[in-house]
Amino acid sequence: MTPVTIGLPFYNAEKYLADAIRSVFAQTHQYWELILIDDGSTDGSLEIAKSVQDTRVRVYSDGENKKLATRLNEIVQLAKFDIIARMDADDLMSPTRIEKQLKILEQYPEIDLVTTGLFSVTNDLKLIGVRWHYNTTISFDEVLNKKGCGVVHAAIIGRKSWFTRNPYDTTLKIAQDYELWLRASSKNDFNIYLLQEPLYYYREENNATSEKLLIAYKNERQMYRKYGKRDKNKLVFKSHLKSFIIKILKRINQLELLLKRRNSLINNEDYYDKVRFEIECIKSTKIE
Incomplete structure (x- = not known):
């Protein structure tokens, strides 16, 4: 079984962090380590992270607010394993996310990165919509022109070697992922597979300010x-x-009109059943 490092940077996320951690513990693929890296939180987030006793979980905090790009680069340096996944502290992963993304990496050794589609949800996890890219590959021009759903950054899993040779630009406070995809793609180092299945729950309510x-x-x-x-x-x-x-x-x-435009409306009842089942599964998972 392939081991995976899951990196979860957080900043003032006490309201949602425990659920994010539960979604890691709920994974069908259980050979993982979880790196919880604090970015100078001033709420109770760090205490929540430190309360986890499982030996697979490591918590790091230096008291500074270095921003996301720096923390993602630090996760790469800290990772024990050759495959690294990431997620945001206010989101959830489908219980089968890591298993299904790993399967792609194992099946196609030439692929460096795998992302997924996503379910857009409210802060209390009510379904807003769904989105995925229209193809399993994406070209430089499609990245540049932001065609389709594109690459879901928070749902990325990839090889440590790729992240090592393609670090995030720490001078950028936002859109670090977009710059990284363009930079890597411009030098023909962006071998990514876009799984169309939504395997990530993205809290977007009040997020698109x-x-x-x-x-x-x-x-x-x-x-x-x-x-x-x-x-x-x-x-x-x-x-x-x-x-x-x-x-x-x-x-x-x-501004909510923009959020509606981002997502496809859901007319498949199976999606609602899937979301209800997976969220119940995550919520009932115990953190040790």
Whole structure:
């Protein structure tokens, strides 16, 4: 059985952290270590992390707020195993996520990374929608132009060797993943498989704030200028237009329209059954 390092950075996540940890303990693949890395939390998150007694769990805290990119790079350095998965502290994983992603990595040794589709949920885990990429592969142009759902960053699992040669840019406070995908893809080092099955529960309610989006679009324009070729000016213009639309939506208090646009509506009752079953499974899992 292939061992996996699961990295979970957290910052002031006391409301959701225990459930995120439960979703790790609920995995059908049980040969893992969990690295919980604090980013200078001022709430009770660190105490929750330290309360876990399982020897597979390691907790790190230096009291500093270094931001996500730095913490993700530190997880790579700390990882004992050659396969690394990540997740966010306010989300949940499907119990079969690690098992199914590992199967792809084991079946295709040329693949370095595997991501999945996702269920978008409210803070109390009510289903909003679902999204996945329309293909199992993605090209540089598709990454650049943000075609389809794209790469779900929080659901990434990959080989430690890939993360070692492709570290996150710690100068970026947001959209570090987008820059990483473009940088790796531009040098033909982005061998990724996009599992279309939704195996990740992403809390999006109140997450897409206008401030975050405007910063992300500003960083996006930097990426277009750096990596864009013949369509550079067109992409920059579209990004400015998106920023303008965000400002309008904020002014009329309609940012939730953007969230609805991101996700596909669910008309498959099997999805509701799956979500109910998996969330019940996670909630009933004991953390030792």
